[in-house]
Amino acid sequence: MPFSQISFAKYHYYRLALAVAIGLLTLILTLGIRIYEQTRVISQDQQRIARHTIQKLEALLQPANAVPFAPLIQPGQNCLSQQPTLQRMVSLLQTLRAIALVRDDKILCSSLIGSVSYDFNQLLPQLALGASHLQLRTSTHGADSIPTLVLWHPDGSDKDNGLLFVYNIGVLTNFLLEPQPPYAQSIVLNVLDKSLEYGKNQITPRIDMTQTPIVFTRSGIYDFSVSIYGDDASTLAWRELLTHLPLSLLISLLTAFAIYLLSGSRISLAYPISQAISHREFQVYCQPIINSADGRCVGIETLMRWKNHREEWISPDVFIPLAEQHGLIIPLTRYLIKQVVEKLALFPARSDFYISINVAAQHFNEMVIVDDIRQLWLSAEPRLSLMLELTERTHLQELTTEQISELKEMGIMLAIDDFGTGHSSLSYLKTLTPDVLKIDQAFTASIGTDAINATVTDTIITLAQRLKVKLIAEGVETLEQADYMRKRKVDALQGYYFSRPMPIDIFPSWLEHYEKDEMNAFSPVI
Secondary structure, three states: OOOOHHHHHHHHHHHHHHHHHHHHHHHHHHHHHHHHHHHHHHHHHHHHHHHHHHHHHHHHHHHHHHOOOHHHHOOOOOHHHHHHHHHHHHHHHOOEEEEEEEEOOEEEEEOOOEEEEEEHHHHOHHHHOOOOOEEEEEEOOOOOOEEEEEEEEEEOOEEEEEEEEEEOHHHHHHHHOOOEOOOEOEEEEEEOOEEEEOOOOOEEEHHHOOOOOOEEEEOOOOOOEEEEEOOOHHHHHHHOHHHHHHHHHHHHHHHHHHHHHHHHHOHHHHHHHHHHHHOOOEEEEEEEEEEOOOOOEEEEEEEEEEEOOOOOEEOHHHHHHHHHHOOOHHHHHHHHHHHHHHOHHHOOOOOOOEEEEEOOHHHHHHHHHHHHHHHHHHHHOOOOEEEEEEEOOOOHHHOOHHHHHHHHHOOOEEEEEEEOOOOOHHHHHHHHOOOEEEEOHHHHHOOOOOHHHHHHHHHHHHHHHHOOOEEEEOOOOOHHHHHHHHHOOOOEEOOOOOOOOEEHHHHHHHHHHHHHHHHHHOOOOO
């Protein structure tokens, strides 16, 4: 569709701006989705690292549960006879530093140093009181202070007797708490109020760990937890922004290009229609409707024609669907009604003469059509009648009983256009109670050439007559077609045989010429 240079430039920039805006929005959304997904994946990886660390520590401690206490408390045994047994247990478990025997709240024997005598309650009060089964402490034996993890394994319900398993946790942390950058910069073991961090061979109070962990996970079996420190998942995801940028840019560019093409074929075509309504570029044409019995012109069907500002005709097959698609069909219909009202003086001022206007189903939403008829048509106090044509190819279900009743009370006739070519025709006859059925021109054109369509045409005629609904045959182009419809008592005829569509201002001269020279030649049907 051609446009002026100003309109073309305006729409070019509008389409470009729209495409850029949608492209940027797509880029932001794509990157946002990628960052969100990456954040979720990194968070899951950090949780997985914490769970895996917990599982490794639990696997380290669990073999101690299987060590029997009974063989070590047989009568007559002392540390000298018990120490070899404890040392064998240490060698079997491998990860242990030492095992100590507790009897009657006294630590009496150690696999590492032999016979000892320590008060269990004083040396390890948290274990003795049952506050925990684990304790982090620094070993007092050896030249260096070595971090150890002590596991208390009481003899069943007897809290005064059992075994203490001492793990050289400072060494074990080299693989138990090993960080996994960039998801975990530091992993810390927490037992009660003490912490041990990877790479730092010393136990520190938990209160000194001032940073907030990004992941904190407790063991479900033992009294310890694991803290992971480092950058949170969101920060790590944003650091990988550049890796997502190429794909996101490609998607946004393709989206922008698609929007630019789409707006060129759709949005830019809606603008001239709106402008044409404002500039009164649409012209009202009409086609006479002839009574089949006596040849009188009993009405007209109004039609819209568009000659744009460059004096070029635009087909209704182009602008009507576009107007419906872009929500301009109602303003276009209002424009038509206003134009007809301004030209009422051109038509016979009698109630049996009617003007037919095509109305889209969208016009019936929320009683809009009722209000428009009242304000635009009835306010002019016309002496002739108005008929609304509803095409069966649209969704006529949008009409309500209330709307139909109000229109009938206002004296408005309803017609179903293109009857027989849409869907649910019979149900519409019941719900709409139309005054007129218009036989589609495809059926009229089949007269004398297509036996099947001719049969359908006869069926429609018979149905309408039994229901006492008037019929108008569209597309009558030959005398044969006119005679065929007249013999079957079709009420009115419309088509090129009588007149092509004409500008509404020419209708009075056409009507005068027709009534003077042609109507008298309309012979009665025998």
